[in-house]
Amino acid sequence: MENRLYMSSSPHIRSDASTSKIMLDVLISLVPASVAGVYFFGLDAALMIVVCIVSCVAFEYLSRRFLFKRSNTISDLSAAVTGLLLALNLPPALPKWMAIVGSFFAIVVIKQLFGGIGQNFVNPALGARVFLLVAYGTKMTQWTMPRGFNEAVAITSATDALTFATPLGALKEGGELPGYLDMFLGNIGGSIGETSALALIIGGIYLLIRKVITWEIPVIYIGTVAIMSWVLGPGGFLTGDPLYHVLAGGLMIGAIFMATDYTTSPMTKKGVIIYAAGCGLLTVLFRMYTNMPEGVSYAILLMNTAVPLIDRFTVPRPFGGDAHA
C-alpha cells in the first residue's frame, strides 16, 4: 500500500481555476454580443461565427499535430475563443474563405509559430483582423445595414446595403450620424460583434463577476478614450463628443475582450494602467489624426508589442523593500 503514496512538494491543494474554465467563461461572456450580431446582421453572421470557430479549432489541432508535433491543446478552448473573437471582429458580409484565411493567420502564424498559448506577442484575433484589412481592404470595410435600421438615415447609395457606413465612417467622411440609443443597442453598421455596447457590457460584467478579468483595463481604456476624444474635439480644445466615441466602432469589444487578453497584456497593476491608458490614447490619435476611421485594433496591437517593455519597467517593489536588488 505504502508504495502507492504520491510524493510532491507543497502546496497539495489547488484552486478550481483552470485554463479551459477561463476560456469557457470568455465564450459564455460573448454569447450576448454574438446573439446581438446575429439579430442585427442575420444568419450570415451566425454562419461566420461557426466558420471561424471551426476553422480556428481545426487549424490548432492540425498544426500542432502535423506541423509542430506538439500535444493536442484544443480542449483548453483557447482556439475556440480566438475563432469567436475573430468572427465578431469581421464585417458580416465578408466572404467565408477570407475568414478561414484569417483563422489560419491567427492560429498558425501568430499563435503556434510563436510557441502556442501564452507565447503570442499580439492578440491572435486582432492580428488576423489587421492582416485581413491589409490583404482584403475593400471587403473588410464594406458594412451590412443592420436589420430595422431607419433607411432615411442611411447615406448616399443606401440601395446597396454593402456600402453602408459605420458611425466612425460617417463621422470621418460625412453623413448622418446615428443616435446614441441605436449605438448603445447595436443598431448600427460595423463588425458582427462590435456594434451592441449593451451586449458587450453584459459580457464584461459577467467576466468581472467570474473574476476572469479585472476592471482596470476596460475602465481605464474607455475612460482615456472618453477624456481624450473630448479634449481633442473637432472644434478645438474640449469640444469633442466623448459618448459618441465610446459607443462607436470597436472600442467596447476592444477594451473589454481584446485588450484584456492575458498573454498580451502586462502582469502588474502599474503595467496594466500604462498599457490601458496607452491603448486609449492611441485609439483617439488614430481616430482623430489619421485617414482611418477606426483605430482600436491598431492601438491594441501596438500596445501588445510594448508589453514586454512595460513588464520590464514595472517590476513591483517586494514586501519589505529592496535588499536583493
Add this chain to the structure above:
Amino acid sequence: MKLFKGGVHPPQQKNTAGMATVAMGVPSVVVIPMVQHLGAPCQPKVSKGDTVKVGQLIGDTDAYVSAPIHSSVSGTVTRVEPMVLTGGKPVMCVEIKPDGLQEVFEGVKPPVVDSRESFLAAVRASGLTGLGGAGFPAHVKLNPPKGTTVDTLIINASECEPYITSDYRECIENTDGIIEGILHVLKWTGIGKAMIGIEDNKPEAIKVLSKAVSGIPSITVHPLHTRYPQGAEKTLIYALTGRQVPSGKLPADVGCIVMNVVSVAFVASYLKTGMPLIKKRVTVDGSAVKNPQNVEVLIGTPLKEVFDFCGGFKSEPGKVIMGGPMMGVSLFSLDLPVLKLNNALLAFDEDESRIPEETACIRCSRCVRACPMGLLPFELDRLVNAKKYEEAQKLHILDCIECGCCTYTCPARRLMVQTIRIGKDFIRRNTKK
C-alpha cells in the same frame, strides 16, 4: 489593522474545530529523531538496551542553535541508528520499546527561574522549538541578537492553513495556560507588550482569549482577516504592527518576536511541571481518514498508529501530509514518527492526491496578484527553468516565503513555488561557497 496584499482563500475545512482533544495513549513503539528543529543535530545520550523514563534526556548537543530531545515513554532502547525520514536523508534516531508504565524520570521537576538567563536556560532544557511548523529553537528566538530592541511579543494563533485546528483547540482548552505563558515570557525577557493575532473565522477563540486578557493591559487580542497566509511571520507582523520585515532580516530587526500560541502555553506548563516537550496535539483529517479529530500524541509515535487510533482509513490514502495542505510535507511511509513541530496529519484519497499536469502559462497574472511578498512568481518560474539564477535573484527570488499561493491559484497548474524552491536552494548552495 494592516492587510497584506495578495493571498488566497482556500476552502477552510476546519472540520475538527468543535472536537475536544483526545489523548491517544502509549504506542507499540516510538522512534525519536535527533533532529526535530532548525539547527545542529543532537547526539544520542542513550545506547541500545538502556532503560529510559518519560521526560529523560536522550539527545543533546553543545551547539547553541539546537534543542535537546527527551523520551516520550518509559521503556527500553531497542535501536540507535540512522533512519531515512521526511527530508529523504538519514537522521540518527532512537527507537524505544515502551513498557506501558509511563514512569516519569526522577529528574523531571520544575526549574528554578529567577533571571533572564535562568529563564532562557529553562526554555532550552524544555526542548521547545517553534510549534507552528518551522521548528526554530525557542531559547534562540527569545534571545534576539545584540543591537535589536524588541518591544512586541506576537502570539500567532491565526492558524491560516486549511484543516488544522490544533492551535484553535489550544485557545479553547488551555486559555489560561496561554496567558500564563505570555506573562512569563514578558516578565523574563523584558518585552513590554504582547499581541495575540487570530483570524476572524475563529470567533470563539477570540472571545475566550479577549475575556482572559481583560484586566491585563500588557496583552491584547487582535482579530485578523481570514486570508492565507495571514499566519506567516512577515504578514502577521505587518497586520499587527504595520512593520515590514526587510528582506533577509529577522522579526527582531523590526522589534518583534513571534511565538506560536501552543509554544507559549508550553512555556507555562514546563515552568510549572518541569516535564519537557514529549507530546503534541495533532489535527488528523483529510478525505481518507475515517474519524477526523484532534489527538494528543506522544512524540515518536508512528503515523500509522495515529491513523489507526482515528479509525483507520475509509479509502486507500493517495497522499499523506505532515502539516497543512498549503505548506505541509508529503510522506513516503506511514512508519514515520510524529515530530515536535507536527500540528496536523492529513491523508487524502487517491482522487485528491493526483498531481495535475502542468500546462503552458497563459500570463493571467493571478500568481502576481496572489503573491504576499510582491514577487513575480511566473517570471521566477520561467527563469529558474531556464537556469537563469542571477536574473531570478535580481527579481528577489530569495524573498519568497514558499507559501504556495502562486501554485494554488494557477489555472495552468504551473508548479511555481516548487520550481522557485529549487532555484532558491541552488542559489543558496552556490553563494555559501
